[in-house]
Amino acid sequence: MKKSANEVNEVQACFMAKQEKRIIRVFPRRTRATPCDGLVVVGRGPDLFDVADAVHVSVAFEWDLPFAEKLARAWEYVAPVSVGGPATGQRGGAFTPGMYLREGYVITSRGCRNRCWFCSVWRRDGDTRELPVTDGWNVLDDNLLACSDAHVKTVFAMLARVKRERKKRPEFTGGLESRLLKPWHVEALRALRPKQMFFAYDTPDDLEPLRAAGRMLLSGGFTVASHTLRCYVLCGWRDDTFSAASRRMRETIDAGFMPMAMVWRDSGGRRSDEWRRFQREWARPAIVGREIMERRRDS
Secondary structure, X not given: OOOOHHHHHHHHHHHHHHOOOOEEEEEOOOOOOOOOOOOEEEOOOOOXXXXXXXXXXXXXXXXXXXXXXXXXXHHXXXXXXXXXXXXXXXXXXXXXXXXXXXXXXXXXEEOOOOOOOOOOHHHHHOOOEEOOOOOOOEEXXXXXXXXOHHHHHHHHHHHHHHHHHHOOOOEEOOOOOHHHOOHHHHHHHHHHOOOEEEEEEOOHHHHHHHHHHHHHHHHOOOOOOOOOEEEEEEEOOOOOOHHHHHHHHHHHHHOOOEEEEEEOOOOOOOXXXXXXXXXXXXXXXXXXXXXXXXXXXXX
């Protein structure tokens, strides 16, 4: 949703109050998570009206690094430039709401104790470490459920308050690990009534924990029809096949989740046209909905 001028000005005023310096943040591309206040620039060099004390180029994807380097050189004529973000491999620090992510997105922990071959999180940030909990409603933590019970309860309490005060239903788009889900998590999540929760089916050993999580969530009051329960399904790596990936999608549906195909990319961001078509097909509600109905009818 597009922000009104007053909302944008409020966010910008918040930054100016918190910062002694005027920092322009430059992003190679716009995503849903890109902030939108007046000190954000996307995909361009400076113009005559850009004035700053410092410029931060923020890079989320490895394949954007060459363009980010060009942007950094272009902005050197305005102010000292630093390049950061997940794509650089730099260890993540404290989270500042609205600085590099749109208002509402929040990170309360960094890192992950798992060592998945396709993931850069553990290489960059190491094991899970907890951060101070700030307000938001879309939780992007890489592995929230790996945090201490006290931290998770604090996050849930914050989400409940934000939902009550700002009428924003929680979302867990960073993903929740199936094998770490506990009955008290389900009870607390049900009380929160989240808009959506994502789990993951990345490797074969994720299937049984996903099934167990699905049983726990469905018996705890969640429903398939609500489409609240969702699951990232990794596909498209070198030895993957379309038939195997389609089977994993159906297994995800059978476990109680709506699947979302996540096509693996190399460091250059490349993926074949065939896998892109596969991903688009499984992103179409009509196709996924038909699969769900057929699987439910046959069960």
